[in-house]
Amino acid sequence: MKRYNPKVIEPKWQQTWESEGIYNSTDDSTKPKKYILEYFPYPSGAAMHVGHVRNYTIGDVMARYARMQGYNVLHPMGWDAFGLPAENYAIKNKISPKIAIEQNTTRFKHQLQQMGFSYDWTREINSTDPRFYRWTQWFFLLLFKKGLAYQKESLQWWCPFDKTVLANEQVENGRCWRCGNTVEKKALKQWFFKITDYADRLLEDLDDLDWPEAIKSMQRNWIGRSTGAEIKFAIVDHDTSINVFTTRPDTIFGVTFLVVAPEHPLLKTITTKAHAVRVDEYIKTSQAKSDIERQETTRKKTGVFTGSYAINPINNEIIPIWTADYVLMGYGTGAIMAVPSHDDRDYEFAEKFGLPKRPVIVSPDDTIENPTSPQNTPTLSSEGLMINSGKYNGLASAVARDNIVSDLEKQKAGKLRVNYKIRDWLISRQRYWGAPIPIVHCEKDGAVAVNEDQLPVLLPEIENYEPSGEGRSPLAKVPDFVNTSCPLCGGPAQRETDTMDGFACSSWYFLRFADPHNDSKPFDERLAEQWLPVDDYIGGAEHAVMHLLYARFWTKVMFDEGLIKFEEPFSALRNQGMILAPDGQKMSKSKGNTIEPDNLIGQGYGADSIRIMELFIGPWNQAANWSVDGMGGAFRFLQRTWVLVQEFIESKTNKPDAGRITDSQVMLRTVHSTIKKVTDDIESLSFNTAIAAQMELINGLYKQKAKDRFSDQQIWEYAITTAVKLLAPFAPHISEELWHMLGNNSFVNQSEWPKYDPAYLLPEKVTIAVQINGKLRDVIEVKPGSVQSEVESMALSSDVVKKLVGDQKIKKTIFIPDKLINFVI
């Protein structure tokens, strides 16, 4: 008997599949399409570990299953290779990013191939290939021409370690998402994409997506739409006014002071001479505070009085104006009306600086005369009846809200306003390793788009690509690159030297897979129409408000331009659960706790065992600790399958034992119910139980074999063949090998998925639970479909039941056919 040796069979089939091209997608097929995609990886210096492998295993099982179900499947792979990690790796290892990327993609590709993933490698793309980023630049120009790409000087997040600016989405708790260092604010002229123009559509279209609710709510939260009003407060003794944003205009009678952010443009104007020194000091100290410090002060309120007063437009009350850094310049108008009786932040501030905290405006218990005071627990979300609010008293707060805004509108002191937390996407980076922004700066014509036929603007190969930290990309030091002529007037001009954020590439790469070699446009409309949108997109949740939001934005822009006919790129999104190290910690190179597939394969487990382990360890979308012992179990299952098939093949040539009889009904029922179970489980993405069902099948067949020694060859042939097919999406190599050993010349991975016949599912006998008062007391075996009277008399004749019922009266009998009978006494 041949031994199961993954080291021999796995590379053999990988090469055969590749040379036969059996996973390549055809553009002209009559079959229905299915586009299954995993996030294209970042080929960093650290190799892939079993956590990454899980992501690709899920996608691969789905792709293989879909093929066997008769779909024309697109399952491509490529490299998201621009960006900081690749560049930092190159700097550290003193090689050029280009060489680093070549080394890393070679390694990653080898890792993917040795896992037997069924990618169409003829469609491989690399975002750093000029043939690819030419079109990334083309999309930049599309956005530029549509007025969705613009330059603006403002305070931006700056990472002093990576020496570049960062988008808001790329700053987590005041730290750089890549290196974890504290970020600073720096005033720089930067390029932005106007994603805010699409905020409403990005929000509304979330509803219809088959995405995890967690991701949808993260995006909703990030877009942060809130409706309210902008209200104008005139300043006493000044010719100016301050606008505030509030979601609760109904609480305007509770305003006891105004607060403006320290960065507010009117702050210096309205500050009186007597208070100027203290205000100036306060502005300076809050500027010196990094944002992380501003967040870490455990919300202790600070602030100073400006000396000025404002007039409440609803009742002409005079209220003081303060400045405090709990009000953020970047949101709303950078100024608020403080309502201490209904906002805990305002309450805390009033408490600390001795400002008035009354009156209560919304009665929480709907009594106008003596409401329970909410002063100790102010809340912005409370609704109720209006009190202390003049003519609005007695109205429901939601009604008063509308009335007050329209009344203010009449006196031109207020209007409805929708506010968003989302900011425009800062796209420029002061780093070398990215797609150059295809813009030329001309003294006469300003920022001018490079002509389309001049694309790509090639990233020059340079000696010194380390960031300078001066706020300019290293490309600024390359005169040959910088100096050019203006596409409009032909006069001398300078190229933009910033490069694009790596997320620009990933905002459209999924479209390129439909038409990866097109040199005349980013993709053919017909091919995009055929393959897109992505049916199943598989990846971790870490891209929730970055890539997944950006890609949706670009897709909508392309839709508006008429390039594509769909508005959402990813119909279904699947977030796989993280694989943690056996100790429960995140796997990372720095902790030295990573487990790499290469080592496991070297130990003789094989890719198939790893694939089984990745899925069997638990639900695919939940985190799991990697288990070293569990690998042995996965391997044993495959080996038992191997041995069983070998023994069956040998039984073909040895005469079967004539004295033994195969129970064909039991065999057929076992096989057909397993087909049903595995099929249903794959459809519902319950991969762990799909594998468990196959283990049960193999265990069951072992028991059959012990009884009948493969007596009925025909039924055994069917059982074995089916078992091998069911295993194919999960463990493709061993399945392919066994398939060929069984005498097939085709590929099991191109075979048809087995179907079950419901007629075989019905068992000869079913076990009925016999309960008394809902407690299990006995079990009886009856024919399926037995009626109540039959089951009841059988159950009542059971010794246990007789004893427990005694001469008590049975009040009620509950009968569930083929399941249980319950006597209530």
Added chain:
RNA sequence: GGGCGAGUGGCGGAAUUGGUAUACGCGCACGACUCAAAAUCGUGUUCCUUAACGGAUUGAGGGUUCAAUUCCCUCCUUGCCCACCA
């Protein structure tokens, strides 16, 4: 502080519509094979208690029901995301 999710044997987990809780795997124990070990095969394995019987059990407590891991309420623990967003 806000949002979303999760708590089941020694461990990872299963239970698809309220209907026999603990499938499958790991680990462990015993047996077979072996000079021996590994590997493999087989049997057992929720806990307490017993000669047998029996009792308890899905984070805790309560509720609905003939029947609750499943539905409802309160609380505890824990994971992830967002966080002074007015």
